[in-house]
Amino acid sequence: MDWVAKSxxxxxxxxxxxxxxxxxxxVTNQLGPDPANTLTRDLGEWALIMLCASxxxxxxxxVTGVNKLIRFRRMIGLFSLFYAVLHVMAYLAFMLGWDWQILLEDLVQRPYIIVGALAVLILSALGVTSTKKMMRRLGKRWAKLHKLVYLAAGLVVLHFIWLSKSDYTESVFYLxxxxxxxxxxxxxKWQRTQ
Incomplete structure (x- = not known):
């Protein structure tokens, strides 16, 4: 077993x-006075942290010249999707109570919901196409598709900024x-085009 597999x-x-x-x-009731909001927010933030890590x-x-580090990118990216899906599920279950009418109203009244939903859709597409089989099937189109990760990251940061009510310190940090x-x-990229 090589060091990457062990890592x-x-x-x-x-x-x-x-x-x-x-x-x-x-389970231990340690999420503060508004546990639904805290859980939803924390899951979303962990999705963003994992996305930045990937x-x-x-x-x-x-920087390091250690090319084998690339083998961690997919796993960490999939964890970003994992936390993003949990974030959406927590929002739907605990904030909306699975009321689709409220969701439709939120989509109209709160554009940050649309931006966040677009980011999760992009991450889902990247997750579905992250297997070796899909890489072979898509060929050169796979790399183009996976560049959408930057659009997803931008949308997630915008979602995070719009959610910030007064203190933008964390939002600016992630931006x-x-x-x-x-x-x-x-x-x-510039060197490759020269």
């Missing part, structure tokens, strides 16, 4: 730690990370 045995459960903590917090793999690989990760790739 995955550590990284996989590490990515599940936030989920374990949230389950524990729900986007950081390529810059980290370029800076996403912009920085995107900007890091530009010189390499």
């Amino acid at each position: 995955k045995l550590f990284v996989f459960p590490l990515c599940l730690v936030p989920f374990g903590w949230l389950v524990y917090a729900v 986007l950081a793999i390529t810059p980290l690989r370029k 800076a990370i996403v912009v920085g990760l995107f900007a890091f790739r530009l010189p390499f």
